[in-house]
Amino acid sequence: MAKFRTDCIEKPIRMCFRIIGHFIGTHPWWFFIVPVIISTALGSGFYFLEDRTSNDIEEEFTPLEGPAKMERKFIQEYFPQNESMFSSLRLNTDGIYACFIATSKTNILTVPHLEDILVLDSKVRNMTVEFEDELLQYVDICATVNGSCSSNAILNIIDYNASNVDLINLTFPTHTSTSGRVSLRSTLGSVKINNSIVQSAKAIQFFYYLTEFNQSRSVIWLTEFIKLLSEESTNVTEVSYSTSMSRQWEFEKVPKSIVPLFSITYTITMSFTIVSCLRLDNVRNKVWVATIGVFSTGLAVLSSFGMLLLMGAKFVMTVSTCPFLILGIGIDDMFIMISCWQKTNVHDSVVDRLADTYQDAAISISITTITDVLALYLGYSSPFRSVQTFCLYAGTAILFCYIYNIIFLGAFLALNGQRETSNRHWFTCVKIPVDCPPGKSRRYAICCVGGAYDHDTGTEEEQPISGFFGKYYGPFLTQKWTKASIVVLYAGYLAVSFYGCFELKEGIDLGNLASDDSYISKYYKDKSTHFSHYGPNVMVAVDKSLAYWEEDQRKTLSSCITDFKKLAYVDKNFFLSWLDSFQVFANDLEINSEITFKRNLLHFLEKRPMTWQDIHFDADNKIRSSRFFLQTLNISTTKQQKDMLISLRKTAKKCPIALVVYHPSFIYLDQYTVIVDNTIQTIVVATVLMLAISLLLIPNPLCSLWVAFSIGSVIVGVVGFMALWDVSLDSISMINLIICIGFSVNFSAHVSYAFVSSTKADSNEKAVDALAHLGFPIVQGAISTLLGVVALSFSENYIFRTFFKLIFLVITFGLVHGVAFLPVFLTFVGMCTNG
Template identity: 55%
Template sequence: MPNCNTNCIEKPISIGFGKLGRIVGRYPWVFLISPLVISAGLGAGFYFLEDRESNNIEDQFTPKNGPAKMERAYVKEHFPQGEEFSSLRLYTDGTYASLIAVHSANILTEEAFQDVDKLDQKVKQIQAEGSQKTFTDLCAKDRDLGCVSNPILDIVNDHVTNGTPIAYPQNKTEFIGTAIGGVDLYPNNSVETAQAIRLFYYLEEDKKNETDLWLRTFIKNFSGSTAPENIFISYFTSISRDEEFDTNSKTVIPLFSVTYFLAITVSIMSCLRLDCVRNKVWVATFGVLSAGLAVLSSFGLLLFCGMPFVMTVATAPFLILGIGVDDMFIMISCWQKTNVKAEVEDRMAETYKEAAVSITITTLTDVLAFYIGLMTPFGSVQSFCMYTGTALLFCYIYNITFFGAFLALNGQREGSNRHWLICRKVETPTPDNNSNACSCSCSVGGAYDPETGAEEEMPMDILFRKYVGPFLTKPWTKVCVILLYLGYLAGGIYGCFQMQEGIDLKNLAPDDSYVAHYYDNEDIYFSEYGPFVMLVIRDENFRYWDKCAQENLNMCLNEFQSSDMVAKINAIFWLDDYKKYGDKESLDLSNETVFMSNLSTFLDNSGFKQDVNISNNKIVASRLFIPTTNISTAIDEKNMLNFFRDTVSKCWPNMDLMVYHPAFIYYDQYAVIVSNTIQNIVVATVIMLVISLLLIPHPLCSLWVTFAIASVIVGVAGFMALWDVNLDSISMINLVICIGFSVDFSAHISYAFVSSKKKTANEKAIDALYNLGYPIIQGAVSTIAGVVVLSAAESYIFRTFFKIMFLVILFGALHGIVFIPIFLTFFGCCSNSNSVQGEKDQTGNGQNLRHDHVELSGQRSNQNQNHSTFSSDSDCP
């Protein structure tokens, strides 16, 4: 029975690429210039960059169609903003500016309060640049009292002037827990000292253009102002998060030049040869240029198509550069395996026949990993995956066209034995001078192995064959490797249990941003009390006047009150005040007619008019507000959200309840981040397993590839948690990347072990490391060089990208060079001994087979080897 394995798929593709290589070698200028023209045309799409920029944090970092967004739509429809402004009743964060004034000792002294009062007057005198509108012109207004003020100022003024005690957190009818912070209390819960006061300045939401101008002027005024003595000021506005998030991308632009310099340097150093003819300096340079053209073309195309450009996409070029250089190494590696005396067309055909298949395989795994990321509900992840996946496709296309064309032109120069820099023809090496082909004057160049016709073996390959491989396969070394792996796995698993979920909003701004300072002060002084969560009764048939119905509702409220996350103060509920009103007016509110006929009068004369939706003399929906406490960390936010939603689902079964707060829009990420990350990883891993089964002859070794993927993911996820990286939409991107890179390293080394014709498992491991050890290091270093400058970025997003990419490459290379080769030696079934025996039977001469293999091994090694072609009859790694 014929053995239908990889060749069923690989051979036809290989033959097709061989024909393409011959065409590229015949018409190199066509394939060199065409990508340049295409890139110039598609690059015009960057004209639309500003229009496509989508740095709205809610759109990009919260789940699309999250529950809170549907809850917000319901609140907006049933409880529209009325004439009386109330920040408590907003269904969004609102349009506002905010100040936190912090005193080193006590802000409740008369002198300190005068400084705070001056700050308040300064804000109210700010005139918007361009429109000259002041706060009074744009402020959110109460129907009777004009601009909405800060009640805390009147309370503190009364305290410092008249000595009136300040009750905390509820001062008469005002809740001040979120307005005054860092408090020390007397035994009767009145404030003794306080360190901070927070002021809010709300603006009308229907004058967006004018209010945005005023808010930008507010930021400008306080960014350059000097605070009063002993007072530290931090400030924030409703547009600050988005605007500071937008500046993040600008902080990384200067790093691009450093990145390309490092990538070019690493590539040149990797391809540097002492032979003045076979030097691949210009080839490496054009390899980096090819990756740059891929970024230009792909990004331009997607910008033309209207794809949103999110700031996280700015990290993609670093990654694409590393992968592009990696593919370049494959092309050079296979080129150097060809006979240097053959025609360029023939050498290109042979190069493409071997290298293009390997590049296709690695591109397929990486692109699939990114396109699988499109399944996530986060816009930032979707944009990143679309831009990066498309750029990798262009990188692949330009590698086999643009870069291949230059490789052919460089081959013509090498064929005529010309100097790599000055193109002067140098002396052709002979058997007498071949070993000294590049003298100090470089008068001789173009050395090659006269037995194989390929370029000479490189020192790094000899290092792995003679020293590294034998060292790793010693019994005591294997024991150390196993212990090292168990330690690695234990650290990764431990880290996974320490993982934090969700993204801290302050991390979306640069490190030195005023936004970060504001959030820090908020955490220090105002974390004791959280938001007032809206509890909405959506049941149109709820009998508000019925005592049994009220008791059932109170039982539900008691469930909330029993939690440590709910403050021990009364909820703000219109029905409680209405019953007091009924007692005062001697109304029998247990009667439906009396209840409904007097309700409108009560609502008109109280602050609860926006809390009850009445239609056709029927209460369609109503709401109350539950105070929360001790919500200071991401875990607290997640637990609070889950508690509130679980509680309403368990309340009286005949009551339709809903909870909502504008912050829930951001908290929703906790509900989906883990499940979506696991979903993406599982789907991508299954697809990678299928590809491995198709391309690696031995099924058990395909399982080893899958094991390596899982092992690397566990390590990256665990150690990123220990490196202070949360599981959020940003790190989710990198975990998807992790799959593609771990496949690259593990699949190639596994196949090299399987396809080795050595007898023992140890010899197979040494042979695999001999062929792929240095190329794996090359690929790892080139990728790290593409992202290392991000470690210096003044942004959490870019530093996170560097941290996880560093872990991915480090652990992937560690598995490829150390763990997988050693583990495979314990399982001799991952071998092709049967096929080797079959070849011996057919040739009748095992000695000749081994002799041929020695010659082929000499051909397989060179400085730029980077991958193993998935073909059992291939000599190109």
């Protein structure tokens, strides 16, 4: 195994890079100016940014081919909404509505609270808006039932008189009054009952549904509703509010909130890069190289984003985090190139030094770029548009960073090398002496002398921090007791990580798409606190022409419905069925023939006009489809919601009669059914791909396996610790796990390649040599990446904070693997040598 090598393309790549470096070093000005011109041209694509921006929550955060979207299409085709007979139960979308939740710490069903609520309800209903020179109130645009606006069940029960609440024995979850039987499941929250009699409730929820006939009018009314509720105060009642458009409106505000953060990030990253490249020698100083390195990353983002916008690519909110990430990633290769430049002989020509630099850095910068880009482009296969678009933009930006570092940064490295060769000052470009002339002051020696180098090796003098890794840290790490401690530490790391993996939650809470200080955050919190026991009313639709008049067919359908009622997440005491009601209606009538069934059904429907919406007749007057309703419950967690959805669909599929289950919320719940499998699939495929690349570029197959091991180890750590850090597995964290694959390779590949390329004989010496050469650049890259995203930690939005949390975990664990775990593990395998 020690003699078996897989570096079939390593030498050709190194030679190719040497040729490129030689050519760029010969014509540096061309390669310095042309990229700026190209970037300016491609940057024109930002003209289309507004047109290309897409912030639709459903399109971004739900599976593109989710089953619920097909189910919705079926429901919309056979059960279109009736504008004159509005029913929230029968909505095939979320509808257009405004809502508020009134809460009390003790009991909301008291006279003072209800008086507050009645005043607020009156203000909402009497609120006036102007649309096309017409004054409109709620009554003018409300969703109607037989010409009247829908109203709140509780206010109807107390007849809009708060004092009546003490005279009524309110029952829950349903209440029967003179106006009929009504469900209070979505109206009263945190209810305490005694023999079905309500003792107290902590919340009442109000909905104001609007017609969908003219959405422009409705949007204006909803905007005024938000304004009214934001300015309104009540005497004793706390109120939270939202609308059907609020989530989308608040989501669209989020990208603007991070614009100030980018300027902070750019300043921090620029400062760190300059300081880390600062040299006390006035000639060997790399301040301008660092500055151009950051500028090169900016050009790469400008060019890549501009090109994609010119090509018509959509720009979604998740892409807003890309510049933060790319700014950190982009300068990693710069640190490697500077490190390689400093190893070249100062007496060689600039052309030869740049050629040597490119040859030395070729594999290190290529393997990290190839793995990052491939991992991200592989993420484009995700079923989530937000993940696809992010991966497209981020992958292309990293590719441009690679190209610009080679041509643009490399060209400036050559220009800076020409300055160094002529021993000119880094700031004034005036020639200065190598040694301090006699009689000159110490101040002159500090400011006006430079150009020193190591006379033994002919290379630039080693930086103190670089020497730290070779002289102190490396030998310390390879001590036996240190290795034993590292193994114990790694075992603890794995134990905590695996524990966290089993605590992982799935799916994104849509309330988190808004900023923390958004008004809808309080609404979602109140809704979760007080209205989580009962879930949505799920439609069960028959997807075939069924002979309902045949008793066998009715028994089969009834058996399937019974299976639904047996499910843990279905309320056995609630089932709304037109067929059951019809059979009670026709108890003494003949319904076992098609003719009599249809004739009596028409009589039945004439007395119950709302039920017409649950039966679809085709052109031949046959029942093509019909639907029933189930009440779900106990689905407060994402796992329960996922299990509920899967169990409903499995039960429907098991029925001999073709059934479709649907609720508008299923559009978003679909993410739970695909996120885990898709994430695992992407990670496995990407890891195998990374292993193949490592086998091609790293001169030893066993060390390539260690790279694959590092990827898996870092991913396990990130997944485990992100669960402990209260981050769920959703489309946002999925993006970061894809990034994790590339970053894991970055750290491990650098160390593995340096280890097997070392000319040292002993494995401990190889590890020390690898850390001496690349320890500092790896740490520089890690810190620069963290600084690139640290500003996101101050964001008031879950998405951006999640990006920071996961990038922090990825970089931290990747760095620890690169400079601690992996060097130690490599010393354990004697076969992993250069031979």
